[in-house]
Amino acid sequence: MLYAVICTDIAEGMPIRQANRPAHLEWLKAAGGRMKIAGPFLSGDGQAMTGSLLVVEAADITEAREFLATDPYALAGLFSAVDIKPWRWVVGQPAEA
Known part of the structure; x- marks a missing residue:
């Protein structure tokens, strides 16, 4: 199942974001197809970056x-908040999905 994840950064979170961005990008790449x-x-x-949107695949x-x-x-x-919701990809879905 797919999950839409909406993350909201804490106020003044840019230094945390910048310090952890290389590791975050590696984490994203390591996730592969999920x-x-x-x-x-x-x-x-x-x-400025203020949060993140992810769509991940997981069993539950x-x-x-x-x-x-x-x-x-x-x-x-x-993150000050993380909202995870089941999601269905309808429009713009890649051929391999």
Whole structure:
């Protein structure tokens, strides 16, 4: 099943984000096919990252939570909130999905 994950950064979280970004990007790459899409939310002017959107594949919500807990951003305390919702890909789905 797919899960949409909406992460909101803590106020003034940019130093945490910057310090952990290389490890986070490696974590995303290491996830392989279970990571369907990922990218940051941006401030209104597009200059600062304020959170993250991920779509991950997992057997169930427990597996999704366990996987997401290993994100270097989560381990560093970057997020003030994480919302995980079951999700169905309808439009724009890649051929291999």
